[in-house]
Amino acid sequence: MKITVYLAASANGKISNQRNVPDWLSKEYGQGFMAISQQTKAVIMGKTTYNILAPDYLPLKNEGALIVLTHDTSAKPAQSNVIFTSEKPQAIAAMLEHQGYSEAVIIGGTATVSEFMKARLVNELILVVEPVLFGAGLPLLKEVDHEIKMALVDVKKLNDHTVQLHYRLTT
Numbered sequence: 001m002k003i004t005v006y007l008a009a010s011a012n013g014k015i016s017n018q019r020n021v022p023d024w025l026s027k028e029y030g031q032g033f034m035a036i037s038q039q040t041k042a043v044i045m046g047k048t049t050y051n052i053l054a055p056d057y058l059p060l061k062n063e064g065a066l067i068v069l070t071h072d073t074s075a076k077p078a079q080s081n082v083i084f085t086s087e088k089p090q091a092i093a094a095m096l097e098h099q100g101y102s103e104a105v106i107i108g109g110t111a112t113v114s115e116f117m118k119a120r121l122v123n124e125l126i127l128v129v130e131p132v133l134f135g136a137g138l139p140l141l142k143e144v145d146h147e148i149k150m151a152l153v154d155v156k157k158l159n160d161h162t163v164q165l166h167y168r169l170t171t
């Protein structure tokens, strides 16, 4: 199972601002978010991110799997392909593989990306760097106490101000 993290970040590595308003995201980030979700058909996110996206902005409609990490697994999902789970990352990856998925994308947020990084299950990171600096906000990772080395796969300029960095994790 290949697992990719796809995130937008400020130029100083924050994935949200203190206001928690996504008005700094480019349309190219949104297009990439839809494209990678359509490609993998398996999308993993935390409940906080789900609460921002549901019901109107979830990246898959009637196909694939939207896996949402939450302790409240009895909540009512917004659509039939949403799976609320409190399973560990290894079990989630195994479940997706069992269902026939060979790839998945993690779309946020910090807690969820960190869980999968801690479990060393992330193969690739695609970071869309937006032209902004946040003095406060959410970091990309928290409580991940090992260093992660990466190889640069690709750099793409998405518009006049936004760059996409594509990395493969090597450790």
Ligand SMILES: NC(=O)c1ccc[n+]([C@@H]2O[C@H](COP(=O)([O-])OP(=O)(O)OC[C@H]3O[C@@H](n4cnc5c(N)ncnc54)[C@H](OP(=O)(O)O)[C@@H]3O)[C@@H](O)[C@H]2O)c1
Binding pocket: 006, 007, 008, 009, 014, 015, 016, 017, 020, 045, 046, 047, 048, 049, 050, 052, 069, 070, 071, 072, 085, 086, 087, 107, 108, 109, 110, 111, 112, 113, 115, 138
């Ligand atoms: N820049 C970007 O690309 C991007 C993308 C997405 C989100 N974001 C930002 O990230 C923020 C959210 O990040 P976040 O770290 O606060 O939240 P998150 O990862 O989206 O969701 C956290 C929630 O997921 C559940 N969870 C996490 N780990 C779990 C585990 N091991 N077992 C069971 N449930 C688990 C818990 O839900 P329960 O409390 O329900 O148990 C937890 O409160 C958003 O506000 C948004 O601003 C940015």
